[in-house]
Amino acid sequence: MPAFRAPRGTRDLLPEDRAVFDRLASTGTALAVRYGYRPIETPMFEQSAVFERGIGSVTDVVEKELFRIAPRSEEAEAWALRPEPTAGIVRAYVQHGMQTWPQPVKLTFTGPMFRYDRPQAGRYRQFWQFDVEAIGDPGPAVDAEIIELGLRFYGEVGVRDVQVLVNSIGDPACRPAYIDALRDFYRGHLDVLPPTERDRLERNALRLLDSKDPAMVELNASAPRITDRLCEACAAHFASVQVHLTALGVPFRIEPGLVRGLDYYTRTAFEFYVAGREGQQQALGGGGRYDGLVELLGGKPTPGIGFGLGLDRVALVLAEQGTEPPAAEGPLAVIVGADPEDTVTRLKVATDLRAARLRVRADLGRRKLGRQLEAAGRDGAHFAVILGDELAQGQVQVRDLLAGTQRTVGIDDLARELARAEASHHHG
Numbered sequence: 001m002p003a004f005r006a007p008r009g010t011r012d013l014l015p016e017d018r019a020v021f022d023r024l025a026s027t028g029t030a031l032a033v034r035y036g037y038r039p040i041e042t043p044m045f046e047q048s049a050v051f052e053r054g055i056g057s058v059t060d061v062v063e064k065e066l067f068r069i070a071p072r073s074e075e076a077e078a079w080a081l082r083p084e085p086t087a088g089i090v091r092a093y094v095q096h097g098m099q100t101w102p103q104p105v106k107l108t109f110t111g112p113m114f115r116y117d118r119p120q121a122g123r124y125r126q127f128w129q130f131d132v133e134a135i136g137d138p139g140p141a142v143d144a145e146i147i148e149l150g151l152r153f154y155g156e157v158g159v160r161d162v163q164v165l166v167n168s169i170g171d172p173a174c175r176p177a178y179i180d181a182l183r184d185f186y187r188g189h190l191d192v193l194p195p196t197e198r199d200r201l202e203r204n205a206l207r208l209l210d211s212k213d214p215a216m217v218e219l220n221a222s223a224p225r226i227t228d229r230l231c232e233a234c235a236a237h238f239a240s241v242q243v244h245l246t247a248l249g250v251p252f253r254i255e256p257g258l259v260r261g262l263d264y265y266t267r268t269a270f271e272f273y274v275a276g277r278e279g280q281q282q283a284l285g286g287g288g289r290y291d292g293l294v295e296l297l298g299g300k301p302t303p304g305i306g307f308g309l310g311l312d313r314v315a316l317v318l319a320e321q322g323t324e325p326p327a328a329e330g331p332l333a334v335i336v337g338a339d340p341e342d343t344v345t346r347l348k349v350a351t352d353l354r355a356a357r358l359r360v361r362a363d364l365g366r367r368k369l370g371r372q373l374e375a376a377g378r379d380g381a382h383f384a385v386i387l388g389d390e391l392a393q394g395q396v397q398v399r400d401l402l403a404g405t406q407r408t409v410g411i412d413d414l415a416r417e418l419a420r421a422e423a424s425h426h427h428g
């Protein structure tokens with residue numbers, strides 16, 4: 001056992017893993033940009049109150065999972081690592097007066113989030129989300145646009161069999177009456193409620209619907225359904241979201257028990273699952289509308305909607321589904337030399353080629369030419385540039401390791417020749 005290990009619930013992304021995350025992140029950002037979103041970045045920590053007020057204090061995320069930063073003195077502000085990006089992005093929207101920008105303001109962010117969750121496969125204490133937020137549009141069309149964007153992301157990165165679950169969780173006009181009905185229902189089953197749920201019943205009954213406790217899952221199957229109690233405006237909004245989804249060809253299933261784990265949601269709520277993995281209760285991603293959040297964080301009443309897709313889970317599913325990650329690209333050329341001791345010349349030639357924006361490696365080990373060439377082959381290099389005696393006449397040998405051919409090139413033409421080979425390789 002090594003003396004030091006990455007903290008429990010965190011992982012090192014080794015270069016191969018990191019390459020997968022890079023691809024997921026860049027695919028997500030490019031996709032969001034195509035849909036009119038602009039990248040933003042907020043701090044990894046915020047005043048705890050941003051999360052307590054935004055996400056809600058009676059939620060797992062805030063009550064159990066927030067990584068709080070110990071204040072450095074009595075009067076210091078209390079901070080916490082971000083468990084999700086929406087509250088911070090909305091805080092930034094208010095702080096920077098984005099309500100005066102053309103609406104909606106469409107923002108995207110991809111980065112690490114922190115939750116003190118019980119670690120298991122697909123559940124980590126530091127994990128990545130690809131997030132989009134459209135702030136200032138009451139919907140319902142944008143709701144469907146965002147759900148379709150999420151589904152397209154999975155398609156573009158190669159996840160198969162993604163299911164879309166949607167629901168409406170009402171608004172301040174109809175939810176209170178529903179919550180009363182829900183509370184009455186649970187009061188009739190007090191004996192079945194685990195301690196946390198019993199404790200939350202009076203403070204935040206909706207959270208009981210989201211409980212992962214097996215006893216609750218069974219009980220919740222017969223709980224009153226929000227979809228039966230939506231007010232006229234919410235019902236019309238939900239119906240229109242469905243019309244838009246259908247027009248876009250997005251297959252979806254209405255799931256009346258879907259309430260999401262954060263308190264800021266109103267109306268549209270949705271989650272993405274991989275078929276056959278529902279048993280693990282692990283959503284691949286989720287999101288929804290949060291028409292009260294901007295006001296809750298001190299801004300003017302402004303509607304909003306967004307999603308967060310968990311990239312760790314996407315990487316896991318891609319591996320499970322046997323989707324081959326693209327092979328790591330070797331260098332265009334490795335600079336090798338007949339004189340093992342002459343690292344100066346090898347490094348100088350490589351440096352000039354790198355300055356010309358070429359991807360090259362210099363062999364800086366002091367080993368025989370044959371060994372240097374073997375290593376270049378193992379690297380997956382396309383060319384070996386061999387420095388020998390003819391360098392005195394300004395010439396080097398360029399060996400095409402893939403074709404098995406070799407020719408003499410003037411050192412002054414080397415960068416141009418290699419660049420041309422790279423271009424024709426990539427376009428041919």
Ligand code: HAM
Nearest residue numbers: 084086123124127283284285286287288306307308310
């Ligand atoms: P969330 O459902 O809490 O929503 O998280 C979104 C996604 O992040 C989850 O579906 C899951 O894929 C991933 N995730 C969450 N916790 C973990 C974990 N411990 N380990 C690995 N992956 C995890 C939100 O965070 C909202 N901010 C989404 C949103 C944006 N709603 C509106 N705008």
